[in-house]
Structures are given as C-alpha cells and as structure tokens.
Amino acid sequence: MKIFEKAPAKINLSLDVLHKRPDGYHEVEMVMTMVDLADRIEMQELSRDTIIISSQAGYIPLDEKNLAFQAARLIKDRYDVKQGVYIHLDKKIPVAAGLAGGSSDAAATLRGLNRLWNLNIPMEELQVLGAELGSDVPFCVTGGTAVARGRGEKLEPIVSPPQCWVVLAKPPINVSTSEIYGKLNAREIKNHPSTENVMKAIREKQFDQLCGNLGNVLEEVTLDLYPEVRQLKDCMQRLGADGVLMSGSGPTVFGLVSKEAKVPRIYNGLRGFCKDVYAVRMLT
Ligand SMILES: C[C@@](CO)(OP(=O)(O)O)[C@H](O)COP(=O)(O)OP(=O)(O)OC[C@H]1O[C@@H](n2ccc(N)nc2=O)[C@H](O)[C@@H]1O
Ligand SMILES: Nc1ncnc2c1ncn2[C@@H]1O[C@H](COP(=O)(O)OP(=O)(O)O)[C@@H](O)[C@H]1O
Incomplete structure (x- = not known):
C-alpha cells in the first residue's frame, strides 16, 4: 500500500524568549500557524525491515x-513494527529557512505511518513522540494555529488568523537555529513582543x-x-506588505498582505532581490 501526506511550512507570527533553561x-x-507551501510525502510499505528515503532535492x-x-525509526522501535x-x-x-520543513516532514511521517500501519496512536501521543525529534515537531503534528510554550512542545490551539496572503522570501544564506539561540542573550532582549496582543488580534480577526x-x-x-535579512525586511516593507517579520531563526522573511491586488508588485519586486520567493495563503 502507498499513502501520501502533506507537510506544510510554519511561520511564527510572534516569537518571544522568556529565559534560558538549565x-x-x-x-x-x-x-x-501554517501556510500553503508544503512538501509532499509518499510512504510505501516494504516487507523488508528497512527504512529507505529518497528525494528530488539534492x-x-x-x-x-x-x-x-x-520519525520512521522512532515509530518502528516504539510500537515494535x-x-x-x-x-x-x-x-x-526551502531548507534551513526558519519554516520548519524538516520538522513538518517528520510530523507528516508520524501521521502517515500511524495510518499505513494501523497503529491508532492518538494525536497527543504522536506529539509527545514528535518532541523527541525536535521542538517544532509537536506543533507540526496537528498544525492549525497555536501558542507554543515550553521549548515549543506545550501547545494551546487557537482560532485561525484573519485570512490573508503571505509572501515569503528566503535570501541565499544558511542559518543555524542553534547558533542563533546560542548568540541570544535572554537577559538583554530589548523588545519583547506581546503574545497577548497577537492572540487578541487573531481572536478578534483584526488584521491591522x-x-x-x-x-x-x-x-x-x-x-x-x-544584514541581507534586514535589507529584505526593508524591501518588503517598501513594496507595501502590511506586516513584515522574520520567521523562526530565519533567514526567511514573510509579509502579510490583505489585498490580493498588491501581491504581484511585492512578489516581482522581491524576485529582483532573491530567487526563493513564494506568494501563498495562510492555511485556515
Ligand atoms: C526557532 C524555531 C521557532 O519555531 O524554529 P526554526 O527557526 O528552527 O524553524 C524553533 O524554536 C526551533 O525549533 P527546532 O528547529 O525544532 O529546534 P530543535 O531541533 O529542537 O533545536 C535546535 C537547537 O536550537 C536551540 N533551541 C531550540 C528550541 C528552544 N526552545 N530553545 C533552544 O535553545 C537548541 O540549541 C537546540 O539544540
Ligand atoms: N526532511 C528534511 N527536510 C529538510 N531538512 C532536513 C530534513 N531532515 C533533516 N534536515 C536537516 O535539518 C536542518 C534544518 O532544516 P529545516 O527543518 O528545513 O530548517 P528550519 O529548522 O530552519 O526550519 C537542515 O540542516 C537539514 O539538512
């Protein structure tokens, strides 16, 4: 048997760090939240006890x-498959972009193998398994929109943000998540975002x-x-995106745009700056 799962990208509408843990x-x-840019995962049963991965991406x-x-090895070991x-x-x-591509692939593999092998593992249990693979995997198991706390694994689902376009642009650099967290001085953060205000805006569907x-x-x-990430943010703002932010540890920058008519100008303007540009919808 062969099955398919979609593994969408995530963006962080806010990201606050409270402190460094022991x-x-x-x-x-x-x-x-999730956006409509997704990897497609195909899973096919093999009678031989082995895991084989292939990809068109080199x-x-x-x-x-x-x-x-x-993810496949974890589920096989834990459920004795x-x-x-x-x-x-x-x-x-795009890889190492701050869009959780690898985490979403892992989450989709957990969901898919749960179906393929009729394991009937509840979603909450898949999230606990996912946390062993990475901090963003539990969120990717269920997707939707959520507030994530702890190291990312404590999830509070909330309603979807107001529908809009999301323009994503990734400059041609690789950013390591552990390096960025490593260089952050949690005691000297200048501007903490208000999670409460972001949640309120979403709840009340107040796009602005x-x-x-x-x-x-x-x-x-x-x-x-x-500095090229800052330039990209400035560029997206100049081109007229309504709200602009870096996702996760970067380097992808996203712009939220309410009016569809504005999207082509922003998309084309950014293409002059970098190759990896996408105009997608927020997944609701
Ligand atoms: C920054 C975020 C925001 O969503 O996303 P990305 O930029 O990776 O997409 C996440 O917190 C990343 O999650 P993820 O990429 O799954 O991280 P992990 O594999 O668990 O950890 C990679 C490294 O990041 C650091 N790390 C991660 C999560 C966290 N709450 N605190 C940390 O200090 C640790 O140094 C860890 O060794
Ligand atoms: N299935 C996968 N897809 C993408 N990257 C993967 C995958 N598995 C492992 N990786 C590795 O994970 C790292 C982070 O990739 P990714 O999840 O795309 O980035 P980010 O955590 O910034 O969102 C990369 O160094 C990549 O080599």
Missing part, C-alpha cells in the same frame, strides 16, 4: 540524519492589529549577523 534550551512563547541528507527517517517503509520526500519548502503586533526576538541576532 537544560540549554530556551523557554519560548510563540504564536505559530541538498538534504537521505540517511539517519533525515528527520523523516528518524517489523515492516519497513520507502519514503519519498517531494521538497517544496495583527500586523502591528508581529514580533520576533531572534531578529536581534539574525539581522545583526546577516
């Missing part, structure tokens, strides 16, 4: 370093309020290290 992770408070690991491989699986990753989400309250404390680090 285990080395950072205590976060983030409002996260720039991701295809061995045990791949997060989909790790003797069958194997062939997993093909049709990558559309949402745009006015976007905030990400990791920008302080990434924008200093990579």
Whole structure:
C-alpha cells in the first residue's frame, strides 16, 4: 500500500524568549500557524525491515540524519513494527529557512505511518513522540494555529488568523537555529513582543492589529549577523506588505498582505532581490 501526506511550512507570527533553561534550551512563547507551501510525502510499505528515503532535492541528507527517517525509526522501535517503509520526500519548502520543513516532514511521517500501519496512536501521543525529534515537531503534528510554550512542545490551539496572503522570501544564506539561540542573550532582549496582543488580534480577526503586533526576538541576532535579512525586511516593507517579520531563526522573511491586488508588485519586486520567493495563503 502507498499513502501520501502533506507537510506544510510554519511561520511564527510572534516569537518571544522568556529565559534560558538549565537544560540549554530556551523557554519560548510563540504564536505559530501554517501556510500553503508544503512538501509532499509518499510512504510505501516494504516487507523488508528497512527504512529507505529518497528525494528530488539534492541538498538534504537521505540517511539517519533525515528527520523523516528518524520519525520512521522512532515509530518502528516504539510500537515494535517489523515492516519497513520507502519514503519519498517531494521538497517544496526551502531548507534551513526558519519554516520548519524538516520538522513538518517528520510530523507528516508520524501521521502517515500511524495510518499505513494501523497503529491508532492518538494525536497527543504522536506529539509527545514528535518532541523527541525536535521542538517544532509537536506543533507540526496537528498544525492549525497555536501558542507554543515550553521549548515549543506545550501547545494551546487557537482560532485561525484573519485570512490573508503571505509572501515569503528566503535570501541565499544558511542559518543555524542553534547558533542563533546560542548568540541570544535572554537577559538583554530589548523588545519583547506581546503574545497577548497577537492572540487578541487573531481572536478578534483584526488584521491591522495583527500586523502591528508581529514580533520576533531572534531578529536581534539574525539581522545583526546577516544584514541581507534586514535589507529584505526593508524591501518588503517598501513594496507595501502590511506586516513584515522574520520567521523562526530565519533567514526567511514573510509579509502579510490583505489585498490580493498588491501581491504581484511585492512578489516581482522581491524576485529582483532573491530567487526563493513564494506568494501563498495562510492555511485556515
Ligand atoms: C526557532 C524555531 C521557532 O519555531 O524554529 P526554526 O527557526 O528552527 O524553524 C524553533 O524554536 C526551533 O525549533 P527546532 O528547529 O525544532 O529546534 P530543535 O531541533 O529542537 O533545536 C535546535 C537547537 O536550537 C536551540 N533551541 C531550540 C528550541 C528552544 N526552545 N530553545 C533552544 O535553545 C537548541 O540549541 C537546540 O539544540
Ligand atoms: N526532511 C528534511 N527536510 C529538510 N531538512 C532536513 C530534513 N531532515 C533533516 N534536515 C536537516 O535539518 C536542518 C534544518 O532544516 P529545516 O527543518 O528545513 O530548517 P528550519 O529548522 O530552519 O526550519 C537542515 O540542516 C537539514 O539538512
């Protein structure tokens, strides 16, 4: 049997860091949602007890370093599954972009193998498993819109943001999440975003309020290290996006746009600046 799962990209509408924890992770408070840019994961049963990964993308690991491989191995070990699986990753989400592409692939693999092997694992249990693979994986298991706390695994689902266009642009640089968190001094953060205001704007479907309250404390680090990310933000603002923010640890910058008529100008303007530009809808 062969099945398919969609693995959408996430954006952080707000990202606050409260403090650094004794285990080395950072205590976060983030409002996260999914956008309509997705990898497509194909999973096919194998009678042989093995996990095989392939992808059209030449720039991701295809061995045990791949997060989909790790998800499959985890589920096989934990539920004592003797069958194997062939997993093909049709990558559309740019890699190491702050869009959780690898995490979403891992989450989609957990959901898919749960179906393929009739394991009937409840979603909450899949989220707990996902947390072993990465901080963003539990959110990606269920998707939607949520406030994530802890190191990202404590989730409070909330209603969807007001519908709008999301223009994403990734400059041609690779950013390491652990390096960015490592360079953040949690005691000296200058501007904490208000998670409460972002939640209120979403609850009341106030698009302008949402745009006015976007905030990400990791920008302080990434924008200093990579001036091209700041230039990209300025460029998106100049082109008329209603709200502009870096997603996660970067380097992708997203712009929220309410009027469809404004999207082509922003998209075309950014294409002059970098190759990886996408105009997508917020997933509701
Ligand atoms: C910044 C965020 C925002 O959504 O996303 P990305 O930019 O990666 O997409 C996440 O917090 C990233 O989540 P994820 O990429 O799953 O992180 P993990 O694999 O768990 O951790 C990678 C490294 O980041 C640091 N880390 C991660 C999460 C956290 N709450 N505190 C941390 O300090 C740790 O140094 C860890 O070794
Ligand atoms: N299935 C996968 N897709 C993308 N990257 C993967 C995957 N599995 C492992 N990786 C590795 O994970 C790292 C982070 O990738 P990704 O999840 O795309 O970024 P981010 O955490 O910034 O959103 C990359 O270094 C990449 O090599």
